[in-house]
Amino acid sequence: MCGRYVLKSTPQRLREQFGIAGPDAAHSEEWRPRYNIAPSQVAPVVRMREGQRHLDLLRWGLVPSWTKDPTIGNRLINARSETVAEKPAFRAAFKTRRCIVPADGFFEWQQQPSGKQPFYIHRKDDALLAMAGLWEHWTSPDGDSVQTFTILTTEANVWMRTLHDRMPVMLGAEQVAPWLDPGRKAEDLRGMLRPLGDGELEAYPVAKAVGNVRNDRPEVVEKLR
Template identity: 40%
Template sequence: MCGRMTMTHPNDAMAQLFEAAPANDLPHVPNYNVCPTNAVAVVTARAGGAESADRAFRPMRWGFVPHWYKKPNDGPLLINARAETIAEKPAFRAAVRTRRCLIPATGFYEWTKGEDDARLPWYFSRPDGAPMVFAGIWQVWDKGEEPLTTCAIITTGASDWMAKTHHREPVVVAPEDWATWLGETAAKAAPLMRPAPEGAFQRWRVDREVNSNRARGAGLIAPLAA
């Protein structure tokens, strides 16, 4: 599962990285505590294929809203979609065929249980400091006063290393696979929904301050003193 993340890389640098045209209303960065229902910056495909105009770098609500919801909170908050069942689930099956996206992040948090079931947070990032890029799906929910564009992160079973902390992990898409995941090539995207290779992440314990969705600041990802 991926239920909280960070984004500290500048929006203009991310737009250049993905060869994407940035929207004017992208979420403010840095953000060390991106929570469900917050806006996240998402990459969507070139409308006419790999040789057409730039991709789009645009804000979306993190929390996928199925088309049958009468209001955004009409059912469970769908921040993640399981890779193993995404093609069959009514909420996701159309999106995974035709509306795939890339969701960049600097890192993400997971929790283990301590004494008395205390929630102990861990921070995960790439060892080289580069952004990680999650596989996502998106759609527009149009039953409100204004259309709401929403997304979810795809997760898969954890690698042996990740399983020491959590049994699920976000699907990370390598740069050479971005075009395939976005549907800009004829290659199949399903094989990309797999755990990250060994060494893809590093992790350390952080203070329980991040357990609050109101917590802010770079101190949230500081390694916990021994």
């Protein structure tokens, strides 16, 4: 699964990599470098609105439009790519509300004799990760609304299995446009939902302080000496 991730890149870098055209979340007071993004928190996603790519702030943990209980989002931070087209919570969003969740890297915990050791995982070339996501819009009976997202996961590649049996779906540059296109049939995109190649990522151990969501600072991604 993916339960914590990092987005420390500047808005300009995101605009350039993802071709952001419209007004974006960088103008919000909530925008800042993040080193320990956790479920239920607000974070940027790339999605299509009015024919353009926008960078919008949504809450992590998908709340389906039909639910009466918005706390369900606490359990829907990830969607298994193998069943995303069939699960009631995700199938509508998978058809037309796909997004990209940008990240510099993410964390996973490995069980060791001394306890669970967190690792920071990122691309070897330090390029941004384009994690495949879905988004939803939910409105309460009182008229309050919230927009939320989830991150798709897939089985781990051989390299990743030393740390975890799942990993985020990470899209290549040529896959971003079709994934974001609401007119593209979801069934035609299933081939994208596979593990990243074994030689693309690297990992190193970090301090266990990352386990506390209040520790959202550069030190949590520093390599243990």
